[in-house]
Amino acid sequence: MISIKNLNKAFRTELIETQALRDIHLNVSEGEFVALTGPSGSGKSTLLNILGTLESFDSGEYLLDGQAVQGLTDRALSALRNEKIGFIFQSFNLIKDFSIYDNIELPLRYRGFSSAERKQRVEQALERVGLAGRRSYLPGQLSGGQQQRVAIARALAGSPRILLADEPTGNLDSLMARQVMELLEQLNREGCTILMVTHDPEQARRAGRHVQIVDGMLSEATVYQPLAVNQ
Amino acid sequence: MQNFSYYLRLSLHNIKRAPLPYALTLMILSIGLGVFFSNATLYYWMNRDPLSEQSHMLFFPRINAVEQACDSCLTPLRVLSYKDVQKLSSSAIPSAQAGMFQSGGYARVPNTQNGPTPVTIRVTQRDFFTLFNAPFLHGQTWADNEARMELILHYNAALKFFGRTDVLGQQLLLDGELYTIVGVLENWQMLPKLYDVNNGLAITPVEEIYLPWETAYNLGIKSNSTTQSRDSRNYNENFAVNGREGEFYQAQFWVRLDTPAQQAAYRQFMDNLVASEKEAGRHPRPNGNLLHNMLDIAEAFNERNRQLDAFAMVSVLFLLVCLFNASHLSLNRYMASQFEFSLRRALGASRLQLQGQLLTDVLVNGVLAFILALLFAVLMLLLINQLLPATSALNNWQPGLILLMFGVALLASYLVTVYPAWRASYSPLNQQLKA
Ligand SMILES: Nc1ncnc2c1ncn2[C@@H]1O[C@H](COP(=O)(O)OP(=O)(O)O)[C@@H](O)[C@H]1O
Ligand SMILES: [Mg+2]
Numbered sequence: 001m002i003s004i005k006n007l008n009k010a011f012r013t014e015l016i017e018t019q020a021l022r023d024i025h026l027n028v029s030e031g032e033f034v035a036l037t038g039p040s041g042s043g044k045s046t047l048l049n050i051l052g053t054l055e056s057f058d059s060g061e062y063l064l065d066g067q068a069v070q071g072l073t074d075r076a077l078s079a080l081r082n083e084k085i086g087f088i089f090q091s092f093n094l095i096k097d098f099s100i101y102d103n104i105e106l107p108l109r110y111r112g113f114s115s116a117e118r119k120q121r122v123e124q125a126l127e128r129v130g131l132a133g134r135r136s137y138l139p140g141q142l143s144g145g146q147q148q149r150v151a152i153a154r155a156l157a158g159s160p161r162i163l164l165a166d167e168p169t170g171n172l173d174s175l176m177a178r179q180v181m182e183l184l185e186q187l188n189r190e191g192c193t194i195l196m197v198t199h200d201p202e203q204a205r206r207a208g209r210h211v212q213i214v215d216g217m218l219s220e221a222t223v224y225q226p227l228a229v230n231q
Numbered sequence: 232m233q234n235f236s237y238y239l240r241l242s243l244h245n246i247k248r249a250p251l252p253y254a255l256t257l258m259i260l261s262i263g264l265g266v267f268f269s270n271a272t273l274y275y276w277m278n279r280d281p282l283s284e285q286s287h288m289l290f291f292p293r294i295n296a297v298e299q300a301c302d303s304c305l306t307p308l309r310v311l312s313y314k315d316v317q318k319l320s321s322s323a324i325p326s327a328q329a330g331m332f333q334s335g336g337y338a339r340v341p342n343t344q345n346g347p348t349p350v351t352i353r354v355t356q357r358d359f360f361t362l363f364n365a366p367f368l369h370g371q372t373w374a375d376n377e378a379r380m381e382l383i384l385h386y387n388a389a390l391k392f393f394g395r396t397d398v399l400g401q402q403l404l405l406d407g408e409l410y411t412i413v414g415v416l417e418n419w420q421m422l423p424k425l426y427d428v429n430n431g432l433a434i435t436p437v438e439e440i441y442l443p444w445e446t447a448y449n450l451g452i453k454s455n456s457t458t459q460s461r462d463s464r465n466y467n468e469n470f471a472v473n474g475r476e477g478e479f480y481q482a483q484f485w486v487r488l489d490t491p492a493q494q495a496a497y498r499q500f501m502d503n504l505v506a507s508e509k510e511a512g513r514h515p516r517p518n519g520n521l522l523h524n525m526l527d528i529a530e531a532f533n534e535r536n537r538q539l540d541a542f543a544m545v546s547v548l549f550l551l552v553c554l555f556n557a558s559h560l561s562l563n564r565y566m567a568s569q570f571e572f573s574l575r576r577a578l579g580a581s582r583l584q585l586q587g588q589l590l591t592d593v594l595v596n597g598v599l600a601f602i603l604a605l606l607f608a609v610l611m612l613l614l615i616n617q618l619l620p621a622t623s624a625l626n627n628w629q630p631g632l633i634l635l636m637f638g639v640a641l642l643a644s645y646l647v648t649v650y651p652a653w654r655a656s657y658s659p660l661n662q663q664l665k666a
Pocket of ligand 1: 011012013018019020038039040041042044047
């Protein structure tokens with residue numbers, strides 16, 4: 001599904017150059033649930049943005065579904081984002097003066113679906129996240145957890161193959177975080193590949209796989225071993 | 232196309248989000264455009280060809296017939312004498328020709344209580360109305376170029392004096408002389424009034440009353456604009472003789488020469504005329520013959536309206552300043568919506584699709600600015616009408632001009648939208664989406 005080799009990324013400003021990612025290797029197979037952890041500023045978001053083609057990289061190789069991403073036209077990249085990838089952000093990124101319905105419908109608008117198909121997909125996604133009754137609410141009228149579920153519905157509506165979630169529960173209290181987490185796990189069980197940045201070790205443990213970034217370098221985290229084994 | 236209605240909805244939604252800054256942007260844009268439009272309208276009317284079907288056949292001949300010898304005087308006077316008109320009229324080549332000058336007087340309807348009212352007069356000959364396509368509502372032009380106490384009224388003058396237009400056979404008292412009305416023109420105007428550019432390309436209406444040429448000379452009616460006398464006769468006395476025989480220059484003369492062959496023949500006629508005059512010892516100055524086409528007449532008389540050119544320049548500069556300001560305001564608007572831009576990009580909108588959105592913004596802004604600007608332009612033109620009489624024609628816009636102005640509005644809206652939007656859409660995507 002995702003195959004990254006020798007990927008490097010640096011941010012250059014007039015004064016400083018930050019090497020955000022160094023020589024990254026990462027393979028993610030279809031249906032995996034990967035948790036990405038690491039200290040703040042270690043390059044997690046940068047990696048996720050590159051995976052989501054929101055950000056370019058300096059060197060290396062990135063194959064998505066066997067297709068090289070580098071060199072694709074803007075049109076092809078947009079289509080790829082639109083059809084294969086669903087984004088979930090820490091800060092939800094809903095449009096405040098759009099209804100829940102219009103927010104979820106937004107990516108579908110750029111895909112050329114008929115209005116009937118859009119409607120069906122939005123309704124389904126709303127159903128899926130348990131917010132069918134709130135379609136005409138504004139984001140501000142919902143709790144944080146509900147807003148994040150709207151964002152997930154928006155990501156889901158286009159039936160993406162991959163969900164990229166950058167600290168999706170970072171702004172939520174633990175109860176809401178658990179609900180969101182359960183939703184993601186359920187989606188994963190239904191076949192969706194998920195890459196999720198998180199600070200929560202509990203969440204990382206529950207994911208099928210856990211990778212760590214430190215200083216822009218990626219490593220597979222040691223599998224959690226219960227103490228009992230050593231005794 | 233199905234996206235267009237979505238883009239349109241978003242454009243309107245965007246306006247509703249920040250109505251005040253938007254209104255300000257739109258206001259600045261449409262004031263700039265309105266000033267530009269009203270100037271463009273003036274400019275258009277004053278630079279257009281008022282007789283496109285025949286202007287290429289209308290010519291103004293000038294001969295260097297002043298009777299004092301002067302070898303270095305190569306250019307004829309701007310006005311012609313009675314004798315010049317008579318000599319030039321002797322050619323059979325033109326299909327129409329008329330001498331003319333502008334005058335003024337006081338007129339009133341006899342046997343009424345109404346006092347005399349000032350009127351503008353054109354003294355001219357039979358073919359005037361053919362030359363310049365002045366259509367008759369009632370009656371017709373004089374049967375020939377002889378003197379007769381008959382006048383032709385402009386539509387507006389008929390209404391002014393009689394309150395109606397079917398006044399053939401009625402009488403009018405003009406400076407103490409009684410005339411019979413033999414024709415009433417339609418509500419005709421000629422802008423610019425190229426048959427008389429002696430006083431510059433002013434925005435003046437066509438004259439209210441048309442008098443026969445010979446009658447005017449009989450009665451001593453003279454031009455009230457450019458006149459020149461080059462001898463010692465007293466032109467306030469016995470004008471019927473002095474005006475005809477003396478060196479009193481006051482007239483324009485127009486001929487219609489239908490084909491290039493006729494134009495060449497007419498030039499030849501003028502040269503022959505000067506040659507035979509010289510033989511008779513009457514044309515001491517060099518041959519300075521000129522034959523101006525109607526469309527070159529303003530340039531030839533150096534009467535292009537430079538003020539109008541200056542106004543046009545200023546209005547363009549003003550428009551640029553407005554564009555600059557509107558663009559600045561618009562930049563703020565787009566910067567505020569940068570987040571949404573980035574979000575849409577992240578969710579899969581291509582640059583092309585976002586450009587579609589922007590072009591829809593351009594269209595919406597263009598249409599709104601256009602409508603507002605037309606309103607401003609109408610107000611400006613009303614003001615101009617107050618200051619300059621006779622601009623009534625300026626109030627009706629030709630479809631071509633409207634289309635052109637709409638194009639300018641769209642272009643202006645494009646300029647105001649594109650730079651800010653470009654700035655906004657090329658910001659790093661991920662920056663905007665972070666918490
Ligand atoms: N647009 C940018 N310009 C310059 N530096 C950036 C930019 N985005 C991220 N960085 C830097 O790259 C490094 C990695 O950032 P990021 O991927 O956001 O870290 P994380 O998500 O792990 O906290 C940080 O040092 C950050 O300052
Ligand atoms: Mg981050």
